Amino acid sequence: MISVSSEQIMQYVDAHCHLHDHRIIGDVPGIVQRAAAAGVTHMVTCATMEENFGATAALVRQYPAIVPCYGIHPWFLDSLSPGWQQVLGDRVAAEICGIGETGLDFMDKQANRERQLKVFFFHLALAQDLERPINIHIRKAWDPFVRLLKKTGPLKTPGLVHSFSGSADMVKLLIRYNLYISFSGSVTRPGAKKVVKALNAVPGDRILLETDTPDIYPSVPDPDPHGLNEPKNLPAIAQIAAARAGVPVPDFVCRAYANARKIFALLIPAAMHGLQH
């Protein structure tokens, strides 16, 4: 009889990454291979503007482990074409996909906040209409985000807030709107007190894990010299996050995996890959 340690059967879904990014797109075959070897069964790759919808779709056609979200990132509103709503709406309606990366980023005081609110609200309404998971970016814009959520009401299909940077109180509020909370390498930073406090406020059935590849390289003992993040680093992030949540690693990983399979059930059908949790 072969005994399998919990280490060997741990599986992961990277709930938010950007495999279309020009810094890494040439290395995607290696990235996919290394992710599989690390137990990462799926990677949710988020387009960020119309210009990279095509590259994202091409990756999805080539690799069954890559599943897509399409959206306009708040940093890239200058890239919008006059017919962007149609472009995005048609794309999402025609494909098995989620919506995002989209959201609000008020870090830069010069940013056009009104425009961000309008563009993000379009994404939220689209997610409600088409009942798709939505991959959300929020920085320094929690109150305006909550005001938009009050307009849309609880999401019909659950969504996620990626690389969560909000407060523990915000966690409780977002959960009521059918949102999951996703943690990136930012939870591994030695000084990540606020993020860790939020992590500890998230119920086990709402936690997700992500890399935000190629950014947010985690604080791990042996970082790669090139400094570009990739989904194979998810187990290292999970290990540190589990320790900071005070949960045994296999339990933590198992929960995050089950949650990701649930929220992305449309994109990752259970029958195709065999649900193991």
Ligand SMILES: [Zn+2]
């Ligand atoms: Zn991102």
